[in-house]
Amino acid sequence: MDAAMDRIRRVTLVWMITALVLFPAMTLLGYLIRRFQASPTPAAHPEWFYSLLTLHALGMVGTWFVSSMAGVSYLLSRYVRPSPAVSLGAFFGTLAGVVLVCLATVGGFFGAGWYFLFPLPLYPNGAWPAWATALFFGALALLGTSWLVWALDVLRAISQRYSLSAALCLHYLGASTEPEVPPIVLITTVSLIVCISGLVSAVIVLVLFAAHWAGWLNVDALLMKNLTFLFGHTLVNISLYLGLGIVYEVLPGYAGRPWKTNRIVAMAWSSILFLVLFAYFHHLYMDFAQPGWVQTLGQIASYFLSLPAAAVTIFGVLNLIYGASMRWTPASTLFVLGVLGWAIGGVAAVIDATVAVNFVFHNTLWVPAHFHTYFLAGLVFFVLGFIDHLGRELSPGEEPKGLSKFTVALLVVGAYGFVATFYWSGASSVPRRFAAYPDEVMRGAAHARTSLVFIHVFLLGMILYLWMAGRRCVRALFS
Amino acid sequence: MTVQLKALYLFLAIAALLILVFALAALSTTSSIPANASAASRLRKSFAILLGLVLLAALGLTLPNTPYPRQADVPEKVVFVVAKQFAFGLSETPITTEEQWEAVSSSAPLEIPAGALVEFRVTSFDVNHGFGVYTAGGRLLAQTQAMPGYVNRLRLRLDRPGKYPVLCLELCGMQHHEMRGAFVVR
Numbered sequence: 042m043d044a045a046m047d048r049i050r051r052v053t054l055v056w057m058i059t060a061l062v063l064f065p066a067m068t069l070l071g072y073l074i075r076r077f078q079a080s081p082t083p084a085a086h087p088e089w090f091y092s093l094l095t096l097h098a099l100g101m102v103g104t105w106f107v108s109s110m111a112g113v114s115y116l117l118s119r120y121v122r123p124s125p126a127v128s129l130g131a132f133f134g135t136l137a138g139v140v141l142v143c144l145a146t147v148g149g150f151f152g153a154g155w156y157f158l159f160p161l162p163l164y165p166n167g168a169w170p171a172w173a174t175a176l177f178f179g180a181l182a183l184l185g186t187s188w189l190v191w192a193l194d195v196l197r198a199i200s201q202r203y204s205l206s207a208a209l210c211l212h213y214l215g216a217s218t219e220p221e222v223p224p225i226v227l228i229t230t231v232s233l234i235v236c237i238s239g240l241v242s243a244v245i246v247l248v249l250f251a252a253h254w255a256g257w258l259n260v261d262a263l264l265m266k267n268l269t270f271l272f273g274h275t276l277v278n279i280s281l282y283l284g285l286g287i288v289y290e291v292l293p294g295y296a297g298r299p300w301k302t303n304r305i306v307a308m309a310w311s312s313i314l315f316l317v318l319f320a321y322f323h324h325l326y327m328d329f330a331q332p333g334w335v336q337t338l339g340q341i342a343s344y345f346l347s348l349p350a351a352a353v354t355i356f357g358v359l360n361l362i363y364g365a366s367m368r369w370t371p372a373s374t375l376f377v378l379g380v381l382g383w384a385i386g387g388v389a390a391v392i393d394a395t396v397a398v399n400f401v402f403h404n405t406l407w408v409p410a411h412f413h414t415y416f417l418a419g420l421v422f423f424v425l426g427f428i429d430h431l432g433r434e435l436s437p438g439e440e441p442k443g444l445s446k447f448t449v450a451l452l453v454v455g456a457y458g459f460v461a462t463f464y465w466s467g468a469s470s471v472p473r474r475f476a477a478y479p480d481e482v483m484r485g486a487a488h489a490r491t492s493l494v495f496i497h498v499f500l501l502g503m504i505l506y507l508w509m510a511g512r513r514c515v516r517a518l519f520s
Numbered sequence: 521m522t523v524q525l526k527a528l529y530l531f532l533a534i535a536a537l538l539i540l541v542f543a544l545a546a547l548s549t550t551s552s553i554p555a556n557a558s559a560a561s562r563l564r565k566s567f568a569i570l571l572g573l574v575l576l577a578a579l580g581l582t583l584p585n586t587p588y589p590r591q592a593d594v595p596e597k598v599v600f601v602v603a604k605q606f607a608f609g610l611s612e613t614p615i616t617t618e619e620q621w622e623a624v625s626s627s628a629p630l631e632i633p634a635g636a637l638v639e640f641r642v643t644s645f646d647v648n649h650g651f652g653v654y655t656a657g658g659r660l661l662a663q664t665q666a667m668p669g670y671v672n673r674l675r676l677r678l679d680r681p682g683k684y685p686v687l688c689l690e691l692c693g694m695q696h697h698e699m700r701g702a703f704v705v706r
Contacts, residue, residue: 087694154691160668161647161692166605168694262648262668298555305564327650327665329588329672337583344575352568359545360560364553367546381542385535392527395578397585401523401660404650404689468528470660472652472689475697481658481685 048125049118050435054518055132056111057428061511063104063139064421065503070097072496079489083477088168090476091152098155099142103184105416106276107135108424109283110188113229114195115431116290120223121202127194134187141180149173154474156273159246159265163254178247185247189240192233199230209314213307224302228286231314232279238318239275242268266325274321281383281415282313284423285354288376291430292358295373296365300357309349316346323394327403336396343394347387355384371445371510372433375426378453382418386411389464404474406485407467410460417499418456425452425506432513436520440509448505455499462492522659587662589673595639597632599703603642603649603666605693608686608701610640621645629702634681640674642666649699650689656682663689678705 070093077090084090110131114123145151151173153161162174199208203222206212208230210222246268252258293300322339325331358380367373389411393402402408471478471485478485601608602615602624609615609625624630632638642651642664649666653676661684664674678684681704688699 084697087697091691091694091696152694158648158691164605164647164693166693166695263670266648266667327663327672328667328670329664329674330667330670333586333588336586336588340583341579344579348568348571348575351571352564356564356567359541360555360564362549363545364548364551364555366552367549369549377542377546381538384538388534388538389531392531395582397582397587398523398527400587400662402527403663404652405660407527464528464531468524470524470654470658472687472697474691477697479685479687479697479700481654481656481687484658 045122045125046118049115049123049128051518052125052128052132053111053115053431054435054514056107056128057424057431058511058514058518059132059136060104060108060111060424061428061507061514063100065500065507067097067100067104068496068500068503070100072493072500075489075492075496077476078478079486079493080477081483081486087476088150088152091154091474092146092150092169094474095152095154095157096142096146100139101416102155102277102280103135103139105284105420105424106188106280107131109280109287109420110191110195112287112424112427112431113225113283116225116287117195117198117229120226121198123195123198127191131187131191134183138180138184138187141176141183145173145177145180149176151177153177156269158269159250159260159262160253162250178250181243182247185240185243189237192236192240195229196233196237199226203230205230209311210302210307211311213302213304214311218303222302224289224300224306225286227302227307227310228282228289231310232282232286234314235275235282235317236279239272239279242275243272246272263325263328263330266328267321270321270324271318274324275317277412277416278317278320281420284379284420285383287423287427288358288380289354291427292373292376293361295368295370295376296361297368298361298365300361305353306357309353312349313346316342320346320394323399326396326399340394340396344391347391350387351384355380370429370433371449371506372426372430374449375422375429375452378449379419379422379426382422382456383415383420386413386415386419389414401470402467404472405467406463406471406473406488409473410463410467413456413463414460417460418453421456422452425510428514429510432510432517435517436513438513444505445509448502448509451498451502451505455495455497455502458495459492459499462488462495524659587664587674589639589675593637593675595675596636597638599630599632599638599640601640601642601651601666601701602645603651603688603692603699604645605647606688606695606699608649608651608666608688608699610686610701610703618645625701629683629704631704631706632678634705635677635679637675637677640664640676642672642674643670644668647692648690649692650687652687652689654685654687656685665690681705 150169210227249260253260319342323343466485466488471482600611600614602621607625609621610630611624615621644666651666652663653661662676664672683704686701
């Protein structure tokens with residue numbers, strides 16, 4: 042192994058070990074949040090609930106974005122050379138950002154939510170000091186800058202071997218299949234172009250917040266909402282897409298069959314590049330002041346985004362494994378289960394992206410139901426699968442098969458049991474982000490109590506997973 | 521059946537179908553079946569066309585049922601709503617000052633006639649809030665956002681008399697979960 046490859050391998054291991062520390066910590070915060078909601082009595086300290094909610098959400102979104110980025114960067118190094126130094130810089134920038142976010146939320150009780158809808162951070166009503174708001178914005182600026190530079194470096198690495206049109210596989214739309222482009226290059230290029238537009242949108246939001254705070258500008262609330270959701274929606278989506286990039290690259294090895302780019306794959310990902318930028322409008326359906334044609338466009342884009350996902354990626358995975366001599370390991374099992382979770386969560390999201398349904402689902406627990414499905418039972422499974430794959434590649438060794446199966450079963454039962462309580466609450470009109478429930482929707486407390494059981498199951502699965510895959514990664518890092 | 525239950529059942533049915541298809545695909549790996557690219561391509565094409573048609577039909581069925589106000593409908597009553605941390609003020613006359621809001625947000629619930637088409641003109645004096653109209657039994661009937669600088673027009677026709685609680689459906693601060701309002705249909 043050459044020195045550059047060794048550096049990339051070590052940086053990737055550092056990212057993955059960090060994810061394995063952050064994820065259980067953020068899951069514990071999620072447990073505390075549901076503990077609040079499980080209580081039938083009024084919340085004694087709601088400031089803790091809202092600040093932990095903010096930390097949990099931003100922590101989870103950030104953890105899975107950087108994990109999927111690190112996984113994709115490692116796998117891309119088979120074809121191109123992303124800089125390990127830039128990746129390491131992004132790592133330290135992320136760590137510093139995490140520390141600042143922790144100080145702003147746990148230290149300063151900043152509780153405006155992970156997407157800090159304008160102008161709430163500036164209207165704390167005595168709940169958090171101005172320094173906590175400043176610290177939170179500083180953390181976001183640091184995280185955004187680190188991730189933007191990282192995304193640009195990965196695109197730079199791709200551009201050294203492929204032109205933009207080749208990386209986007211536009212030649213496959215015609216008759217040509219040369220140069221051959223692996224799907225991971227196409228998916229990463231599409232994802233990072235979308236990522237950059239989202240991060241630029243976040244920069245504009247932060248600048249406008251600062252200008253409003255300083256009294257230089259009277260900022261429009263609807264514009265800020267559009268920019269905020271362009272950023273939030275795209276960041277979450279591209280994390281999923283990068284996770285899928287990992288699956289496209291690694292799963293064929295377990296199936297013993299190739300999964301190559303072709304005209305259909307190229308068409309699908311080109312359409313995603315376009316559609317994902319308009320799908321975020323579904324977050325604003327209940328802003329009736331938004332022009333009607335924009336709302337219609339939001340529903341059309343959200344619906345048709347499911348077409349390439351279903352007909353190309355989901356169909357592609359099923360076609361890949363159908364009748365294959367599969368090597369079922371925790372990695373390949375988690376990849377396939379992750380695609381299933383992504384599909385199920387996607388169905389719930391498309392249902393919610395119907396204006397007439399969103400009218401009674403928006404900001405109920407149906408929303409965390411679907412995003413926890415494609416995160417917890419989707420992207421998390423992709424990354425855990427990748428960590429298992431990486432660990433076995435770099436530090437071979439076998440655990441008892443029964444233990445591996447039991448671990449995966451605990452993760453699956455824990456994840457689906459947990460999200461089921463959200464779905465039931467959402468269909469029962471229980472609002473999201475309530476520290477305690479009023480009498481009309483007190484049933485939400487019972488659902489939250491049930492969810493605690495499944496969080497325990499999931500955490501037990503995670504402990505076993507850490508003992509298996511985590512230990513292997515640590516061993517590989519120090520070997 | 522409520523929209524919520526219809527959506528839940530539809531979701532459960534599709535999720536069950538997905539689980540079944542994935543389970544069958546996983547089970548097929550116990551016996552080696554040679555890959556058949558042309559059959560897969562034909563199946564994919566049929567599936568994509570079918571899914572596209574289903575999505576178009578769903579768009580055709582649901583887009584005409586959006587809750588946005590239509591020019592042709594004339595409301596029989598207008599209610600002015602102002603949200604502010606952490607209460608809703610409802611009034612038959614415009615609320616333009618903090619004092620007016622203080623008065624209406626702490627007064628007895630506003631009454632609206634049963635069966636009348638009512639337009640709620642919803643705005644906010646501070647941050648974003650969500651104006652969520654519930655039944656006394658806790659079912660969400662309708663909602664719109666309350667946004668500073670904008671007026672969202674929510675039209676509702678409520679036939680059943682009784683008290684309708686209003687809960688805030690947008691995170692608005694530390695007492696978000698306690699923010700509420702109400703009106704009475706007679």
